Amino acid sequence: MAARRCPRLRSKGHVALLATRFPLYGVIGTPYQFTGDGIQPLASSDAPLPYSHPQTNWFLASQLVRELREYKVVNMDDLVPLRTAARRFWAKDRTVERHPRASRLDHRAGMAST
Template sequence: MNAFGSVRLSYQDETPADRGPRGELWARCSQSRTAAGKPTGKPQWRLVNAIRQRETMEQLRCQVGFCPAETDQGYIFLAGAAEDASHGAGEPVRTAQPPVCLTHLRPAIELCPHLRKGHVAFRARATSAWGVIGSRYRLTATGLEPLPAEDDDAPVAYGHPQLGWFLASQLVRELRDYEVVNLDDLVPTT
């Protein structure tokens, strides 16, 4: 139950770190870190670590090196080539892919099988947290029940009435004031 008396999904031993700033419950997972607190290891593209993804998106850090991702003209976000056709020109773009710094643009494409098949790069001057991707649950007479898995990829916006029954695994950002850019203009090939 939250501060307003509403029933919502929770951990029995929940801590403040389990919830995001808008009250969303986050999936728990382990993560190795250096003594300085930086995540270790290479990203595993098909096995998204909810903690690493959330931190890179909240802090706008590079998804490969966890270094600051800001450039002098905004943030670079990569998407698969098919995703470019899914939105109209000038419409906001929503993505669960963290930004990439200029140093790691080419390695990100080389490491990610999805991006090697084709990609588009967005340079965004304005971006904000929009919602989450994860698993939806409902309370039944016999306890908690997950909703069908085909709904798992659909992002849920912050403020959605069902957000309290959602276990978040990825943060979604909305890109505004962006342009599609050519990687060769950002990082010349060597």
């Protein structure tokens, strides 16, 4: 749908990818530091900060970043529309198993249990 509605995608072209392996990498946001005047924001950039970075404790994330490791280029016309896929998914018998203590925990929290 975006490829049909977005002028930039229509004029510049686009590629559809079906991602099969896309682990979490890090975040984009604003770094902070503790100074004599308290906690102060530092200059932010659009570069992602990996989760393994020591600065993550002083970082306010605004976007999640995933690393695209494995994918397949697909033709948009070959994909099943989302509504059709969702309808097929929910048409199957979906029996939800509840934890044995779930109704007791729901009752304590003031929730209606089924």
